[in-house]
Amino acid sequence: MEHYFTNNNNLKSNLRSIEYKVQNTSFVFYTDNGVFSKSSVDYGTDLLIQSYLENGKKTGKVLDVGCGYGVIGIVINKINKQKVDQIDVNKRAIHLTEMNNKTNKTKSKTFISDIYENVVDKYDVIITNPPIRAGKKVYMRILTEAERHLTQNGELWFVVRKDQGAKTIEKELQKKYKIDLIKRQRGYHIYKVDFALTN
Numbered sequence: 745m746e747h748y749f750t751n752n753n754n755l756k757s758n759l760r761s762i763e764y765k766v767q768n769t770s771f772v773f774y775t776d777n778g779v780f781s782k783s784s785v786d787y788g789t790d791l792l793i794q795s796y797l798e799n800g801k802k803t804g805k806v807l808d809v810g811c812g813y814g815v816i817g818i819v820i821n822k823i824n825k826q827k828v829d830q831i832d833v834n835k836r837a838i839h840l841t842e843m844n845n846k847t848n849k850t851k852s853k854t855f856i857s858d859i860y861e862n863v864v865d866k867y868d869v870i871i872t873n874p875p876i877r878a879g880k881k882v883y884m885r886i887l888t889e890a891e892r893h894l895t896q897n898g899e900l901w902f903v904v905r906k907d908q909g910a911k912t913i914e915k916e917l918q919k920k921y922k923i924d925l926i927k928r929q930r931g932y933h934i935y936k937v938d939f940a941l942t943n
């Protein structure tokens with residue numbers, strides 16, 4: 745079975761564009777077969793973006809992990825003018841993110857990375873709609889190893905659905921870190937983790 749996170753160069757391309765509007769700003773995103781949520785921006789992604797724009801840092805450098813076709817980082821760069829890097833394990837996702845930065849007149853450093861393996865900088869914010877389907881080992885590494893790539897007062901923002909184990913993930917992170925449930929809507933939970941503060 746083909747998952748959106750696999751690197752399959754043989755997967756037939758079907759480039760299309762979708763529209764997305766947030767805070768009165770319109771975006772166009774090119775999407776394709778083999779990337780997450782290709783027909784419209786995912787509900788959880790949209791909720792994460794809106795929650796971050798309302799409650800997150802307005803300055804500082806942001807890392808968009810598992811960027812897909814780039815929506816989260818591109819919106820943050822456009823609206824908050826924050827400097828953004830975007831990573832994904834999937835080559836097609838990286839290619840689309842580069843196209844989408846050009847299309848939306850935004851800028852990011854975009855590169856392939858399996859989890860954080862090619863990440864060298866430190867960030868004030870790491871934000872992700874993590875790849876639950878890639879398995880617990882992968883998504884828990886994305887969440888917990890964020891600590892090593894954040895500045896001292898850096899924050900991790902993420903979205904996860906209740907039926908994908910939101911409560912279990914919350915409890916696991918709570919053992920060590922301060923985690924806040926920022927918003928809960930239609931089964932989607934938005935969390936912020938402050939690694940500098942322990943429970």
Ligand SMILES: C[S@@+](CC[C@H](N)C(=O)[O-])C[C@H]1O[C@@H](n2cnc3c(N)ncnc32)[C@H](O)[C@@H]1O
Nearest residue numbers: 749780789810811812832833834858859873875
């Ligand atoms: C749920 S999707 C989110 C995509 C995009 N951020 C969005 O919200 O539309 C998760 C993304 O994580 C990527 N991913 C999966 N495994 C990964 C890994 N080991 N390292 C980095 N990214 C990974 C997938 O390719 C996918 O684009």
